[in-house]
Amino acid sequence: MNYHWNWGIFLEQVKGGDETYLNWLFTGLGWTLAVAISAWLIALSIGIGIGTLRTAPNKGLAWFAATWVELFRNVPLLVQMFLWFFVVPELLPREWSLWVKQDLPAKEFITATLCLGLFTSARVAEQVRAGIQSLSRGQTMAGLAVGFTLTQTYRYVILPMAFRIIIPPLTSEFMNIFKNSSVAFAIGVMELTFQARQMQEDSEQGIETYLAVTVLYFICAFIANRGMAFLEQRTRVPGFIASAK
Amino acid sequence: MSFFTELDVSVIAPSLPFLWTGLKFTVTLTLIAMSGGIILGTLLALARLSPFSPLAMAASWYVNLMRSIPLLMVILWFFLIIPLITGYPMGAETSAIITFTAFEAAYYSEIMRAGIQSVSRGQVFAGQAIGMTYAQTMGHIVLPQAFRNMLPVLLTQTIILFQDTSLVYAIGAKDLLKAAEIAGKNYNRPVEMYIFAAVIYFVICFSLSRLVKHLQSRIAIIR
Secondary structure, three states, rough: OOOOHHHHHHHOOOOOOOHHHHHHHHHHHHHHHHHHHHHHHHHHHHHHHHHHHHHOOOOOHHHHHHHHHHHHOOHHHHHHHHHHHHHHHHOOHHHHHHHHHOOOHHHHHHHHHHHHHHHHHHHHHHHHHHHHHHOOOOHHHHHHHOOOHHHHHHHHHHHHHHHHHHHHHHHHHHHHHHHHHHHHHOOOOOOHHHHHHHHHHHOOOOOHHHHHHHHHHHHHHHHHHHHHHHHHOOOOOOHHHHHHH | OOHHEEEEEEHHHHHHHHHHHHHHHHHHHHHHHHHHHHHHHHHHHHHHHOOHHHHHHHHHHHHEEEEEEEHHHHHHHHHHHHHHHOOOOOOOHHHHHHHHHHHHHHHHHHHHHHHHHHOOHHHHHHHHHHHHHHHHHHHHHHHHHHHHHHHHHHHHHHHHHHHHHHHHHHHHOHHHHHHEEEEEEEEHHHHHHHHHHHHHHHHHHHHHHHHHHHHHHHHOOOO
């Protein structure tokens, strides 16, 4: 292997600029965190709604939710990015379309966040549905029997239990969203993968660049994992297998 | 809705042969990475479950490493590293095939590990009791059952793999998405082409996931 190592590259200035490569990487990390965390908030709020609707007794609502999930799950994320970026602005009325194309601030970031959030919402919805369906029917019946309406039963009995049950699969989904945010490079969000490609071309120190970026992704995933583990520990329900550990 | 009347579907027909070449690469890549990934993944799973701890540790490191990096970074890594190691430049397509096989092996291995662990211990003991070697017990008793139990999950992973192949975009390999993009540029109709590509992906993935559901109900509870 014939490779010229240069670990000092991170402190060197980029070609034709007064930043260092390290600045680039930290900008990238910032965008990655911004996209992933905002998308996660969208995914959680919509995913919880859609997942709950999938278990609703109303056929129309359940059908709507099922269609939502199938649509977002069966098209590759990268294709969805392109759809949101190139196709959706064309769908809007003319003035809005012009505004989105010309004046929308941080257009790439907003598009990528919305896309990743909706994409992940379908996955979160599936977990929420699985969580709700894993509860015994007796819980719903008990809720109804004490005089709760169906909405109240969901609010006070079913959802609090279901959320706790699905924390482990949600942890992997949360870690996935950091990994999936890398796809945002394709529409020009200057996140880690974008910076990695840019720095590799600019500095020609590919291995050092990719190693640094990989380590940064690692740290993100690790912190996400520990955070969720902490949440899991804090919300344990006494008397269940998970709490015996 | 002016949008739908402005759509020019007539550009799709002449670009079909070109899109077909792209789709063929996407499917080839999926099939090779699936077969290679399942074989390598099974070996990795056996290594992880082996009593020889350095081997188990190496396998678990490999699997965890692959699973914690974004696939895009893995694609970029392999594209950079393979020519450095072999000393020859390598096409994006070949690089993609190697990358996906190596990457998917990590995910398939987790599925196969769960499958192997789902087989009851008594089956292994029974194999040993009638004098079978480790390889015979695995090959004739454990793996066939593990594979059958995990078939729906393996197929679901393959659907994910099929979607993920679109990421070869990053190194410029000509798959379905890239073909659609090029066709869109040639005819100056990117909107139609992106929608058409999305529809193809959707139809294939949706039908496959229906098939998995059907399969799941057929092979469930065989014991």
